[in-house]
Amino acid sequence: GAGVSQSPRYKVAKRGQDVALRCDPISGHVSLFWYQQALGQGPEFLTYFQNEAQLDKSGLPSDRFFAERPEGSVSTLKIQRTQQEDSAVYLCASSPGGGPYGYTFGSGTRLTVV
Amino acid sequence: GQQLNQSPQSMFIQEGEDVSMNCTSSSIFNTWLWYKQDPGEGPVLLIALYKAGELTSNGRLTAQFGITRKDSFLNISASIPSDVGIYFCAGTNAGNNRKLIWGLGTSLAVNP
Numbered sequence: 001g002a003g004v005s006q007s008p009r010y011k012v013a014k015r016g017q018d019v020a021l022r023c024d025p026i027s028g029h030v031s032l033f034w035y036q037q038a039l040g041q042g043p044e045f046l047t048y049f050q051n052e053a054q055l056d057k058s059g060l061p062s063d064r065f066f067a068e069r070p071e072g073s074v075s076t077l078k079i080q081r082t083q084q085e086d087s088a089v090y091l092c093a094s095s096p097g098g099g100p101y102g103y104t105f106g107s108g109t110r111l112t113v114v
Numbered sequence: 115g116q117q118l119n120q121s122p123q124s125m126f127i128q129e130g131e132d133v134s135m136n137c138t139s140s141s142i143f144n145t146w147l148w149y150k151q152d153p154g155e156g157p158v159l160l161i162a163l164y165k166a167g168e169l170t171s172n173g174r175l176t177a178q179f180g181i182t183r184k185d186s187f188l189n190i191s192a193s194i195p196s197d198v199g200i201y202f203c204a205g206t207n208a209g210n211n212r213k214l215i216w217g218l219g220t221s222l223a224v225n226p
Binding site: 004031033035040041042043044045048055056058059091093103105106107108 | 117118120154155156157158159202204210212213214215216217218219
């Protein structure tokens with residue numbers, strides 16, 4: 001597509017509920033990144049895919065966070081047993097190559113855990 | 115996680131004024147990037163810097179990659195109301211050239 005598409009745009013989850021956030025990258029982009037942006041903060045790296053391979057998941061805050069990109073295109077970020085501290089905007093970005101150059105960000109999913 | 119030191123935190127200026135903001139790091143960075151984020155949107159890249167000392171312009175925006183590789187600045191000349199938003203610096207260091215490390219942002223308000 002023309003840009004990076006994320007869905008849903010907004011999600012309200014009750015504490016303890018599981019959520020799944022979707023990212024459709026720009027067609028043909030090799031690299032896909034997930035970032036978490038808390039209110040009033042800069043984004044923080046969560047994980048990175050090159051095609052279907054998850055090459056870096058060092059930023060995932062706990063084992064409740066899981067990301068996949070099974071066919072090297074669409075990616076899903078799953079959060080199990082959500083907690084209030086998970087409330088944030090989750091940003092997805094894709095780029096044509098292997099580095100951060102040429103990143104294009106989606107508009108994000110705002111997750112609110114109540 | 116690690117974040118860059120970005121200042122000022124916020125600015126309120128008159129239309130037509132010039133603006134300057136900067137970012138510093140305690141470690142050497144290989145890349146410096148400047149982004150603008152509007153409410154409800156993802157960050158949009160303004161300027162990318164790849165070499166120490168590099169000075170790059172994009173319209174009214176000018177940014178420089180510091181000689182020490184530990185800092186960068188962004189200048190906006192002759193500000194206009196649509197410059198309103200949050201400006202972020204970001205970069206990559208030698209440890210991981212894929213992962214962007216971000217500042218906390220500079221919130222810019224422009225009084226017409």
